[in-house]
Structures are given as C-alpha cells and as structure tokens.
Amino acid sequence: MQKIINNPQTVVDEMIEGVVKAMPETLSPTKNKRVLKYKNAPQKGRVGIVTGGGSGHKPAFVGYVGKNMVDAVAMGELFSSPPAKMFYDAFVAADGGAGVACLYGNYAGDNMNVKMAIEMAEDDDIVVKTVVANDDVPSAPKDKRETRRGVAGEILMWKVGGAKAAMGADLDGVIAAAQKAIDNTRSMGVGLAPCTIPEVGHPNFTIEPGTMEVGIGHHGEPGIAVKPLATAKEMAKEMVDVIVPDLPFVNGDEVVVLVSGLGSTPLLEQYIFFNNVEEELSARGIKIYKSYVGNYFTSLEMNGITLSLMKLDDELKECIDMECGCMGLTQLPK
Template identity: 45%
Template sequence: MKKLINDPKNVVQESVAGFAAAHADIVTASTDPLFIVRSDAPVQGKVGIVSGGGSGHEPLHGGFVGYGMLGAAVPGPVFTSPTPDPIVAATKAVDGGAGVLHIVKNYTGDVLNFETAADLAAADGIEVRSVVTNDDVAVQDSLYTAGRRGVGGTVLVEKIAGAAAERGDSLDEVAAIAERVNANVRTMGVALTPCVVPHAGEPSFTLGDDEIEIGIGIHGEPGRERITLEPADAIVDRLLGPILSDLPFESGQSVLLFVNGMGGTPLVELYIVYRHAAEVLAQHGITVVRNLVGNYITALEMQGTSISVLKLDDELTELWDAPVQTAALRWGR
C-alpha cells in the first residue's frame, strides 16, 4: 500500500483538519465530536441541512458544505458511518430555528445512526426531517443496505435541496424538493480497479487485469456482473441501459447528465464517457440541458465511473443554477 498518510488511525482527523485550514473562508471544523460546518452557521430563519457518512468518498460530504448547499457534514471513519453523537452536534450547530433536514445515503449504518440522532435532536426541541437517497439501479439489495444504495444522485439532492433552503423554503418544502430529486434520478457505476482502505492495507476486492465490475457500489460492493474490459462506449451502453429503462426516461425529456469519477479516473476518460452518454441520450430524444463531470463522490483511489441522469423541470433547473459556494462546487457568487 502506497498512500500519503501518517498513522492509518488518524487519516480522517488529519484530513478534516487540512480541509478546514484550506477552506477557512467557507467552513470550520469541530474536532470533538468531529464534524464540518458552515462558517456562518447557524443562519437564523433558514432550514439547516446536514449530511454525512463514511469517509473515503471525498469531496462528498464535506466538500459540499457552504452557501447554497449543506450546513454541515459529519465524516465517519473510512467507509464506516459516523455515530449519532457528532450527527446531533452538527444538527444543533446548523439549527437556525426553521428545522433541520438530514440527507442520508441508504446504507444500514447511516440510516440507523441518523435516525437515532434525529430522535435525540427532537428531544432537544429541534424539528428534523430525513430524506434517504437510493438512486442506484445496479442492485436491489447489497451487504450494506436494505433496498437500493444511495450513490451519485446524492450530490444532486444536496445541491438542489440546499438551494431551496437558501431561498427560504420551509422544512417541509425543502424535504419535498429533496424527495423529488431522489425520485427522478438514477445512477449506475463501473469499477476498473479496487481501492485500498487505509487501516486494511489491502484491496477491498480483486479484479483480474482484464476484468471490470458493472454496477459496483461506492464501497466496493459487488455489482450486476463481472466482465472482460470493453471499449468505453460499450461500457457506457451497459450503464445507461438500466438507467433509462428504470424510471423510465422518455423522448422530449430535459435532463442533467452527471458523469462522476470514482477517485482514480482522469478527466480525459470521464469526458470520453460523457461524449457517448450524451450521444445515446440524444438518440432517445432526451436533451441534456445541464451537466456535471468530475470526481464528486468517490471510493478512495478506485478507477471507474458512475453515470447519473436526473429528470429536470423548470424549478429543479432554477435551483441547480442557483448560486453555490463550497469547496467542491462554486458558481453564481
């Protein structure tokens, strides 16, 4: 294992400290308990939004803390959910009197710990709503979930819900927007290589030199099938087919196309993926009116990609375009 780390036990704490130092104009970090919060939190009269989960998926979630997106993010150990205590502390830190929305990826530990934290926060008088993301079409169940996994679509939920909160929507309205995005986005991914969790020191799974895993999860969970490496266009076809049939997407639809890297994938390859994905959507009469390309929800150094397609309407497009200022997404300010 070759990684730019010191003690594997301190990876998350040291990374969060570096992140907070690099982006001190946007965020501050609490060390005990560990969470990242907007530097201007709490914003009075505004719905606070908290997300989080295991580390190793950066920039998710800490990179999306700031104006127009998350109020706070709670990083757990690598690929392991944070416990309820820091989630409660983050919830209190963003509570401006209008309630708090939890955005939770559908992994068993995340769901249970955020539920417990919501109950504890409610006991302290904070109104909490929770939205669970489950956009992955690859499998119905995995070792980590009951039902579909929350993956790339989580980024889109956080951005659009964050914009709704920033414009002054109520807690129920922000939660409804988040649910609407989750209901209208579908994702599927592929891994070319495994990743190495720092404290394990060895790959999380094995792939032959000429093998890829279609439908992989962001922790290395098994996908739909393991096949011999194919050209990029053929892989894109394998990913887009289940996405387009699942919702389904129809001719005349406007969409946001999100091509995400899994951490070790260069942009030159992601744009090859985007090129063909946009062509396939056009062949189905689907118009890409917004896009996002890059490494935004990763699995450490895994090579691979995920494709997310979100149905857009006028309101969701307006909220996507709304100003945002975070470490990982910035426009309009």
C-alpha cells in the first residue's frame, strides 16, 4: 500500500487539520472538529447551505465550502456517513436565522442521519429543508429515479443552491433551485482501477487490467457491465448515449458539462475524454455553456472518469455564472 499517511485510523482527522491550516482565508473550524464552515458563515438573514458525507472524495465535500457555495460541512469517515450529531452541528454553524438547505447525496446512512439531525434542529427552532441528489443514471432505472445515488452532479447542486442563497432567495427559493439543478442533471462513471481504504489495506473490489466497469459508483458500487477497455471516444459515446435520453437532453439544449477524474486519472486523459464528449454532444445539437474538467469528486486513488450534464434555463445560468470561491470550484474571472 503506497500511501503518504501516518496512521490508517487517523487519516480523516489529520487531513482536516491540514485543510484548516491550508485555507484560513476560506475555512474556519467549529467546536466539532469534523465540521468546518465558511469563515463568513453564518450570514445573518441568508439561507445557510450544508452538505456532508463520507471522506475520501476530496475535494468533495469540504472543498466546496466557501464564498457563495456551501456554508458548513459534516465529514464522516472514509466512505461512511457522518453521524446525525455532526450534521446537526453543521446546521447550527450555517444557520443565520433564515433556515438551512441541506443538499446531500442519496445514500442510506446519509438519509437516516440527516433525518435525525433535522429532528434535533427542530428543538432549536432551526428550519432545515433538504434536496437529495440522485444524478447517477446507471444506479437504478428511470422509473425508480428516487433510488438513484448522488454523485458528481452534487457539485452543480451546491453551486446553484449557494448562488441562489447569495442572491437573497428564501429557503423555499433555494430549495426549489437546488432541486431543479439536480432534476436537470444526469451523471455516469466508468472505472479502470480500484482504490484502497488505508484501514483495509487492499482494494475492496477488482477491475481486471484490460477491462473497465461501466456505470461504477464512486464507492466502487458495481456498474451495469464489465467490458473490454474502450477508447476515450467509445467511452464518451457510451456515456452520452446513456445520459442524454434519460432526461432527455434534446437538440438545442444548453448544458453544463462536468468531467471528473476519480483520483488517479491524469488530467491529460480527462481533456481527451472531454474533447470526445463535446463531439458527441455537438453531433446531437446540444451546446456547451460551461465546462468543468478536473478532479472534482474523487474516490481516493481510483482510476476512472465521470460525466455529468446539467440542462440549463435562465435561472440556472445565472447561478452558474455567479462568482464563487472555494478550493474545489473557484470561478475563473471573465
């Protein structure tokens, strides 16, 4: 296990210590060492944005805490949900009196712990409403969309929710925009090599060299097929062919494209893949309004790539265009 760590049991806490020291201009610690907040949160009268989940997906989730993005984050163990108290502490850290939008991914542990945390917050008169991301198309058929997992599309949900809160929308307005963002987003991943959780010491699933797992989840959840390793162009076509009909995205649509490496995928390869995705979308008359290509939502050192598409309308465009600043998704100046 070729890893730069000290103790497999303390990787998350040590990582958080490093994150806090590295970004004092953006992040502040809270009384709960597993909860970090935007240094200017809570902002009085502004809806607070909270997320959380298992660690191991850096820069998600903590990397999306920042200006006009997420206000507080709950950080669980590697690939494990944060307990309810941690979500609750994040609600308290983010609440500026206008309520909290908890925007998170559809996993059993997170659903249970967020629900319990909301009950705890009710006792403090903190109003919390939720949007549950379910953008991962291969994880369930379309008629069971509510059971699909949340993956890299969550980043676009946070971007939209954070921008809407910054514009002064009330809690229902923020929730409606974030819900629209994820309803308009579809994602899919392909895995080429697994990752190893330090405490386990060996990969907890296998991808044979020469093959790829199509539709893999970002915790290594099985995909829809194991196939011979394809070219970037074939992968792009296969993923676009699954994602586009599902919403559907149609000729004339404008979209955000988010390509994320899963950890060890060179950025060089991500741009080659993105180039092929653009060709596939262009051939279908779908226009790219904004692109993100990079390691936005990873799984330790897993090798692979995910594609997320979000269909835009004027409201979503305005949110995507808004200035934001966080380690994971700083907006480029015009």
